[in-house]
Amino acid sequence: MKSVFSLILLVVLGAGVVFTLSSIPFGSTSSDVGEYYIDSGRADTGATNIVTSVVVGYRAFDTLGEVTVLFVAAIGLGAILAAGRENEEKKKAEWEPASLVLYTGCRFLFPLILLFGAYVFIHGHLTPGGGFQGGAVIASAFLMVYLGCRKKRISRTWARNTESISGLVFVVTGLTGLAVGGHYFLSNFLPEGTLNTLFSAGIIPIIYIAIGLKVGSELTGVIDDLIEESE
C-alpha cells in the first residue's frame, strides 16, 4: 500500500516536472536586463568581471543582505554551541600528534592558500571570483591548519574584530555613497579609473575586500566553534 502510494506520488511529481520544463522556452529571455548588464556593465561600473559588476555594482544592496544572512547564521551557531558548552563537563580528548610530513606540508601550503584567497578577492573586479569565494578559500586554509597541525588555534577576538570592522567598512562605504555620490545606497563616489587595472571600478574593490575578510573570518569562526565542540 505504502509503495503503491509512493509510486503514484512519484509519477505525479515526474509528470509535473516534465510539463513545467516543457513549457519553459530555454535559450530565450523575456526580459532585457541580462543583455543590458552584458552590454553596459563595464561602462557603468568599470569592472571587467560582469558577475562582479552585477553582484557588487547593480545589486550591491542584495549582497549586503546576503552577508547579513551569513553573519546571523554564524552568530546563531556560536550561541547554540556556547549554550551547550556551559552545562557539559569539559573533557579533553587526547589528540594524536600529526606526522612530520603532514605538519610540514600544512605549514608549507597554508601561506600559499591564504595568498590565493587574498588574490581572489582583491582581484574580484578583474578576474573570476570575489569576496565570497576568496573568503571560503581563506577559511579552508585555516581548516587545513586545524586538521593538520592539531594544536594551532586562531584567536577568537582577532577573528571577531576583523569581521566587525569589515562589516562596518561595507556599511560606511554605502552610506558615504549615499551622502556624497548619488541618490541611492552604495552608489559609486570614487573615480572609475582605467579599465582592467587594479585600482579601478570605484568602490567595488573596497567592498569586495571587506566581504572577503568578513566571510573568511566568519567561516573560520564557524569551523573553530565546531571543531572545539567535537573535541
Place this chain on the structure above:
Amino acid sequence: MIVIVTLVVALMLSAAVSALFFKDLLSAVIASCLVSLFASILFLFLQAPDVAMAEASIGAALITAVFMIALRRTKRYEE
C-alpha cells in the same frame, strides 16, 4: 568536449548514487564531496568560473569538514 562533459556527469551521478548506498558514513561523506568536486569541474566547462570556485571551496572543502565533525560526535556506521 561533449565526451568529457558526459564523462563528468556520469562520474557525478555514480558518486551521488554510491553516497546513498554506502553503509560506512565516512565513505558516503567522501562520495558527496566528490559530487561537489565534479560539479565544480562541470561549472568550469559551462564557463562559470565564479560558481566553480565557490562550489569547490564551500561544497567540497567546508561542507565535507562539517559533515566529518558531525560524524565524530555520532556513529560512523549505519545500522
